[in-house]
Amino acid sequence: MKKRLAALAALALTMTACTPSTSAPSAAPSDGGAKTGTLKVWLFDEPNRAPKEKVVGEAIAEFKAAHPGADVDVQYIAVDTRSERFKGAFNDPASAPDMVEYGNTDLPEYAAAGGLADLGPAVSAWSEGGDLTADAKATATYEGTLLGVPWYVGVRALYYRTDLFAELGLQAPKSQAELTQAARTIRAKKPEMFGLAVGGKYTYAAMPFVWDAGGEITAINSPQARAGLKAYTDLIAADNCPPQNCADLTGGKTVDLFASGKAGMGILGNFNRAAVDAGAAKGKYAVIPLPGSEPGSVAPAFAGGNNLGIMKNSRRPALAADFLTLLASKKYQIKMYEAMGNLPTLKSASDEVAAKDPFVKPFVDTIAAGTKFVPLNPGWGKVDSGAVLPTMIEKVATGKATVDQATDEAATQIKAALGS
Known part of the structure; x- marks a missing residue:
């Protein structure tokens, strides 16, 4: 006292x-x-x-x-x-x-x-x-x-349906290539479901793909960042998570999709556990770190x-x-x-x-593998409240802009907001 x-x-x-x-x-x-x-x-x-x-x-x-x-x-x-x-x-x-x-x-x-x-x-x-x-x-x-x-x-990691993986003979993915293949297999075998729920407005699901490719928020139009963004937005497609359903998905809506049993996988946080356990997926899932592009690697998560x-x-x-x-x-x-x-x-x-x-x-393993954070700059609030990154992702997902066009536009807005 x-x-x-x-x-x-x-x-x-x-x-x-x-x-x-x-x-x-x-x-x-x-x-x-x-x-x-x-x-x-x-x-x-x-x-x-x-x-x-x-x-x-x-x-x-x-x-x-x-x-x-x-x-x-x-x-x-x-x-x-x-x-x-x-x-x-x-x-x-x-x-x-x-x-x-x-x-x-x-x-x-x-x-x-x-x-x-x-x-x-x-x-x-x-x-x-x-x-x-x-x-x-x-x-x-x-x-x-x-x-x-x-x-x-x-931090966020990969939630996946263990019952579904067992039924389809899938193994927990150890690389980004295995992850995308598993997502498309689920969609093909279970067309009423999405393979990996990926949202066009879910920034912190997309950024691990960008960071894993060597990109950074402050250089979002670099070749590395563009490669990572393409890898993510390629999943917002008919063979996994169709744009008409997923282009405007936020993080919260992605949680709902996985929790309700409508997606085989989701990039969710440890803090989403209660929401998942309140849904149809309860007792039917496991979690692993989100795989990176190299087999056995972990994609950097947002801290x-x-x-x-x-x-x-x-x-x-x-x-x-x-x-x-x-x-x-x-x-x-x-x-x-x-x-x-x-x-x-x-x-x-x-x-x-x-x-x-x-x-x-x-x-804990995800944190140990190395995490990323947003720029510590007062202007970051303008980037966040202005939805610069989710708008960029959504434009690519819906075909309103190419990866190059969307990242150039975002890079200009980020530079102006951060004063750099």
Whole structure:
């Protein structure tokens, strides 16, 4: 308890130093704002929210029991419109939440907007703060300042239907060539299904193909990037996942396809486990790292994940820090893993779930093989919110542009947004 109080005091001092006087907490800044009242919290919605909501509800009950007079109002916001919601919150502190969940790709944009509090002192004083790995903390750090607590890390791997593979005499693919052949075999033998669900608007399923070919986001029109994009978009075809069905598929819709039994394979995250287990594919699938072009290799995955942060203008920063450290604790990281498949960021929690659940191994192996990330540039938000990459993929998939035309257009937009 003393360590948690120290963390709250450290955060309160940090917030006092950096919060404009026009938006000071309602109580004396030295005590970290009001100690009662309602915390406003924004968390991301999910394709299947119920398991997440249950765990968060347990944390709220524990928090309220320890904080008489305090309450937590959680609003689940749509991921697709988060950028607009956060911009509004940064521009209107009076209606902004106290605590937020945000994607690590959003960090540069939100850091540039100046809307997030420095959590460095609070995390240093938090009893479990030292258990965060350096790599995890890096996903919440911008120009040396820790602007969040990594809540979970996420990578994508290949989910495949074991029953279907057994029926068709297929082996788990060990290369990109074997993957594409298996996808087309499934489609040919089971025309009511898609072989590998691939979405024209599913950026982080397409990028492993680009990265595996040696391409990069900042040089998306390079020969290597174009080769990788072609390998991916060639799968959005009648012999696997027809454009009329798949050109506008997002990541969430791809999860739904696999979970409902309409696809033999899908490139999904560890964090999609609960959604898959809620569907027809439950108990009929296995996971392996997404194969690369070289036999036995692993295609680089996007190192995703979400952070928990506190708004700089929170009127209850100490209460917000207390709820944040509770929700980010080992206890609740393990609960979130059990509910959602979210990989913990605290090493002790990660070690514990890996030891008792074989499901973790392919994702751990994927991370060990090497991951990629988006450019740490404030302009990345413009690339993301402008749907530059999914538009590029969709144009190729629908035949509206050639690979060369689409990548040239995207490269121009990326260069303008990043200022490079």
